[in-house]
Amino acid sequence: EMEDKVTSPEKAEEAKLKARYPHLGQKPGGSDFLRKRLQKGQKYFDSGDYNMAKAKMKNKQLPTAAPDKTEVTGDHIPTPQDLPQRKPSLVTSKLAG
Amino acid sequence: MQNKIQSHSRGEYNVYSTFQSHEPEFDYLKSLEIEEKINKIRWLPQKNAAQFLLSTNDKTIKLWKISERDKRPEGYNLKEEDGRYRDPTTVTTLRVPVFRPMDLMVEASPRRIFANAHTYHINSISINSDYETYLSADDLRINLWHLEITDRSFNIVDIKPANMEELTEVITAAEFHPNSCNTFVYSSSKGTIRLCDMRASALCDRHSKLFEEPEDPSNRSFFSEIISSISDVKFSHSGRYMMTRDYLSVKIWDLNMENRPVETYQVHEYLRSKLCSLYENDCIFDKFECCWNGSDSVVMTGSYNNFFRMFDRNTKRDITLEASRENNKPRTVLKPRKVCASGKRKKDEISVDSLDFNKKILHTAWHPKENIIAVATTNNLYIFQDKVN
Numbered sequence: 001e002m003e004d005k006v007t008s009p010e011k012a013e014e015a016k017l018k019a020r021y022p023h024l025g026q027k028p029g030g031s032d033f034l035r036k037r038l039q040k041g042q043k044y045f046d047s048g049d050y051n052m053a054k055a056k057m058k059n060k061q062l063p064t065a066a067p068d069k070t071e072v073t074g075d076h077i078p079t080p081q082d083l084p085q086r087k088p089s090l091v092t093s094k095l096a097g
Numbered sequence: 098m099q100n101k102i103q104s105h106s107r108g109e110y111n112v113y114s115t116f117q118s119h120e121p122e123f124d125y126l127k128s129l130e131i132e133e134k135i136n137k138i139r140w141l142p143q144k145n146a147a148q149f150l151l152s153t154n155d156k157t158i159k160l161w162k163i164s165e166r167d168k169r170p171e172g173y174n175l176k177e178e179d180g181r182y183r184d185p186t187t188v189t190t191l192r193v194p195v196f197r198p199m200d201l202m203v204e205a206s207p208r209r210i211f212a213n214a215h216t217y218h219i220n221s222i223s224i225n226s227d228y229e230t231y232l233s234a235d236d237l238r239i240n241l242w243h244l245e246i247t248d249r250s251f252n253i254v255d256i257k258p259a260n261m262e263e264l265t266e267v268i269t270a271a272e273f274h275p276n277s278c279n280t281f282v283y284s285s286s287k288g289t290i291r292l293c294d295m296r297a298s299a300l301c302d303r304h305s306k307l308f309e310e311p312e313d314p315s316n317r318s319f320f321s322e323i324i325s326s327i328s329d330v331k332f333s334h335s336g337r338y339m340m341t342r343d344y345l346s347v348k349i350w351d352l353n354m355e356n357r358p359v360e361t362y363q364v365h366e367y368l369r370s371k372l373c374s375l376y377e378n379d380c381i382f383d384k385f386e387c388c389w390n391g392s393d394s395v396v397m398t399g400s401y402n403n404f405f406r407m408f409d410r411n412t413k414r415d416i417t418l419e420a421s422r423e424n425n426k427p428r429t430v431l432k433p434r435k436v437c438a439s440g441k442r443k444k445d446e447i448s449v450d451s452l453d454f455n456k457k458i459l460h461t462a463w464h465p466k467e468n469i470i471a472v473a474t475t476n477n478l479y480i481f482q483d484k485v486n
Contacts, residue, residue: 008316008318009369009370009372010316010318010320010321010369010372011316011318012370013318013320013369013370013371013372013373014318014319014320014372014373016373017319017372017373017376017377018319020373024319034264034265034266034267034286035261035264037236037267037286038217038218038236038237038267
């Protein structure tokens with residue numbers, strides 16, 4: 001019987017993906033993939049920085065650092081309201097080797 | 098929510114009540130933000146004038162009571178109508194306060210908060226037919242709660258391996274059987290459904306039934322497992338069948354037959370040749386829900402481009418409709434849509450490449466008794482009704 005030369009659309013798509021990302025892992029259902037899935041949507045924040053930023057906002061009367069000081073730590077720490085709506089990716093960067 | 102309407106009336110819907118169910122929280126120990134985003138809402142069966150619902154975010158489940166107030170007492174002896182206390186010396190006669198009608202006020206109050214029982218993100222809640230207990234499921238565990246008890250829950254399924262390197266699948270959805278209070282099912286990221294009986298053991302790690310459709314190994318690809326992941330599982334009202342939704346199809350299973358579904362409906366098979374792009378833009382991980390109509394004769398699920406699909410199990414006919422204000426005038430019958438997979442596009446057909454993948458309909462619901470459906474697009478809720486003859 002003649003070998004079926006027609007590739008299923010799924011296999012054709014797989015070939016396309018592998019051509020674009022040759023380092024992509026063999027088995028997407030493996031534990032790395034799933035563990036990323038378990039962490040999906042987690043946004044990290046630093047409670048120390050957050051509380052310091054909150055305190056700084058409350059204590060505006062206190063003498064601030066010299067105006068020409070450009071580097072101020074803790075000023076640009078995201079507060080809960082600012083946390084970016086990051087769309088999580090389930091696998092590490094597809095460009096990663 | 099609509100105020101009580103008589104059946105057969107065709108009114109417009111207004112917002113009934115709005116309330117904040119969850120607030121963002123912080124897990125200081127793990128330095129994580131817990132989003133306030135609601136993952137699931139489930140109504141409790143109505144027992145009195147008030148409505149109760151369970152709503153959950155990733156970590157905390159809350160029981161809300163929603164009650165109406167449409168009358169208030171007037172004619173107190175010691176208080177003025179505005180609430181100020183009267184000088185008792187001016188009270189010379191006594192009267193009995195009476196209830197007078199007032200503008201409808203809807204109040205939502207939190208009645209129970211069920212917290213701290215889930216390490217991973219809650220994906221499902223399901224109320225038991227005993228109306229006393231409910232289950233909550235996260236990626237690896239399922240817990241059983243009593244609606245009255247908030248400081249304790251029982252773990253009934255735990256699929257966390259001792260070594261996380263061995264993790265191969267996660268729980269994606271879970272539901273109690275509508276009639277048997279000892280039976281529930283949970284679905285997995287590998288496309289399997291396990292039915293468990295709580296009478297068998299305290300920890301239902303061994304299933305009573307395993308539903309899985311055999312796969313042709315020669316067709317296996319990188320995408321096979323991802324698209325087989327079940328995003329929703331719903332029992333029929335009768336309890337005889339269950340429906341599962343995976344990325345491309347809806348399957349109906351007879352609980353008496355584990356080795357394959359009895360019916361399979363293709364939702365958007367034309368996407369099979371777009372899997373590479375859908376993987377790159379993460380759409381392949383979208384979690385679509387599905388639902389039954391009241392008589393279990395029609396099933397419905399969402400798709401992209403604000404399309405949603407209905408499948409009639411008896412006539413085997415299916416239809417694609419669109420939830421969009423631009424393309425549908427109010428009070429007109431929805432026009433069926435068609436997607437052209439390849440080749441020459443007919444008039445009124447939409448080609449696959451023109452589909453908007455940001456317009457996804459993940460949530461749909463069918464009224465348990467009437468032919469009224471609710472369809473959620475990204476920013477709007479649509480309510481459609483059967484056309485009146």
